[in-house]
Amino acid sequence: MDTSQRSAHPSGVVATLAFAGTVAAVMQTLVTPLIAELPQILHTTPSNAAWVITVTLLVSAVCVPVSGRLGDMVGKRRMLLVCSVPLVAGSVVCALASSVVPMIVGRGLQGMGMGMVPLGIALLRDVVPAEKLSSSIALVSASMGIGGGLGLPIAAAVAQYADWRVLFWGAAVLALVVSALIWFLVPDVPATARGQRFDLPGALGLGVGLVCLLLAVSKGADWGWASGTTIGLFTAAVVVLAGWGFWEVRTKDPLVDLRTTARPRVLFTNLASVFVGFGMYASMLIVPQLLQFPKATGYGLGQSMLAAGLWMAPGGIMMMIVSPFGGKLTNARGPKFTLISGVLVIAAGYGLSLALMGSAWGLMLVTMVTSSGVGLAYGAMPALIMSSIPPAETAAANGFNTLMRSLGTSIGAAVIGTVLSQMTTTMGGHAFASESGFRTGLLIGLGVALIAAAIAAVIPAVRGAAGSERDAPSPEREAVAAEG
Missing domain, CATH: 1.10.287 (Helix Hairpins)
Structure with missing residues (x-):
């Protein structure tokens, strides 16, 4: 690897890629404050309006692995710039939309840009010095969670005090800023799989x-x-x-080299990623509802959307604080240890939630603990992947790992949604998810986090030259993985 590439403004590159990931995550949570109002805004039915959220999930799931593979083939910086185009275009289309079809089209375009995070993580391997690689991976990887945690209260405030279109015009400006930063600060490094067939x-x-x-x-x-x-x-x-x-x-020249993904180290990491995604999203689905349910239910806290977002915002801040620490932990003990630690912290957060779900302060603490665990786990998974694959597959493999996380969040949303819809109580002629339903959902989150810890525990470590087991990413271990 070219030494000049590794030393080309690494701090600016890391900051740019972390900001890009945060903006991409904000795009996903952008419409959350508008969910109840979307049918009225778009003059459509609630079932049609739900596609405004679903389409982003579907398009990003399809495009992220493709973006990763193209990044390996034509250059990661180039694909980062390509991904920024639909983010800008989609935001503008949504801002101008007055019916459901253009809104769905715009949200689909935004979904096309979600490949920024795995592309950015893969690019770090090319431009960041080896001693800073683990902490950089941790920060950029956690940026999706950071953006989600901070984006919700910001979007809620804008939706409450300004026209909803301001959300999308603001998103377009952010995407343009990301494009400019990538253009000026991110170096163009040679494609690692140039010449291969798509x-x-x-x-x-x-x-x-x-x-x-x-x-x-x-x-x-x-x-x-x-x-x-x-x-x-x-x-x-x-x-x-x-x-x-x-x-x-x-x-x-496959889109995803399944022989590489079948290696136990990669396979178990991807499997753990599904459960980590599930564990992360379960709390994100339950905590806002507990905060916003009416106090008359006996367990709801009667908070507004803006207040609920503000109570949850410290979780995003904690993720930002913990991510660099996770990188240092990876350097000291390896990403496997960091991943296990992260999912155990997530499990601890769910354990606390069962005792503290009756107060806003308690739920804020739960969110902070759970988010800290997510920050550790999300930073460790790409490090595990990149220490086990050849450089020519870096972006594609990270894209596939991101897909596994997204699959976990989708399954988590479906399972928790089903539990809450089946375990209900009636009050004033309206059906609400019951307290036992929320407790069951939290117990499921706890169980899923423990399963993720068990899977992470069996991830094989890479044996170093001196015979000691280490699994932190380094150029030497990457070379060994590439040969293996």
Whole structure:
């Protein structure tokens, strides 16, 4: 690796990529304060308005692995700039929308830009000095959570005190700032997989399979888990993804090298990522509802959307504080230790929530603890992946890992949503999720975090030259992984 590339303004590069990830996360939470008002704003039904959220999930799931592979082939900086274009365009389209179709189109365009985070993490391997790599990976990786934690109260404040279109005009400006920073501060490094063929059949197969799977997971509760549509989509997902896997192991330049992902170190990391994504999203779904439910229920805290966002904001701040510490922990003990520590902290947060769910201060503390665990875990997973793969697959492998996290959040939303919709209580003629429903959801989050810890515990460590087991990323270990 070119030494000049590693030393080219590393602080500016890390800050730019962390900001890009934060902006991408803000795009995802942007419409959360508007959910209840979307049918009225867009003159449509609640079921149609729900696609404003669903489409971003679907498009990002399809585009993130593709963006990663193209980053390896044509250059990560170039693809970062490409990803910024639909972020700007989508924000403008949403700001100008007055009906549901253009809003869905704009949100889909925003979803296309979500590949920024795995691309940015992969680029760090090329431009950041080895001694700063772990902490840089941790910060950029955690930026998605940081953006989600800070974006919600900001979006709620704007939605409450200004026109909703200001949210999207502001998003367009942020995306333009990200583009400018990437252009001026991020160096252009040679593509690691230049000359290889892009796997179009693999991209189409993965896209179709993921759309079928995520549609079934995200809309199954609305359509009915036993409905023909839901079962048909699950069946199609299994068939298409099986065919996709058959193709990927036989084509010369696959979109995702399944032989690499089958290595125990990568496989168990990706599997743990699914459960970490689930564990992160379960609390993000439950805590805001507890804060906002009416006090008359006996367990709701009667907070406004803005107040609820402000109570949760310290979680995003904690993630920002903890991420660099996670990098230092990775350097000292390896990313496997950091991942296990992170998911155990998430589990501790869920344990606290069962005792502290009756007060806003208690839920703020729970959010801070859980977010700290997410910051540790999210920083460790890319480090584990990059210490186990050749440089030519860095962006693609990180894109696939990001997809596994997103799959976990989708499953988490479906499972927790189903639990809360089934365990209800009636008050004043309205059905509310019951206190036992929330406690069950929190217990599920605790169990999922412990499962993630168990999976992380069996991730094999990389044996160093001196015979000691270390698993922090370094140029030497990366070379060993590339040969393996």
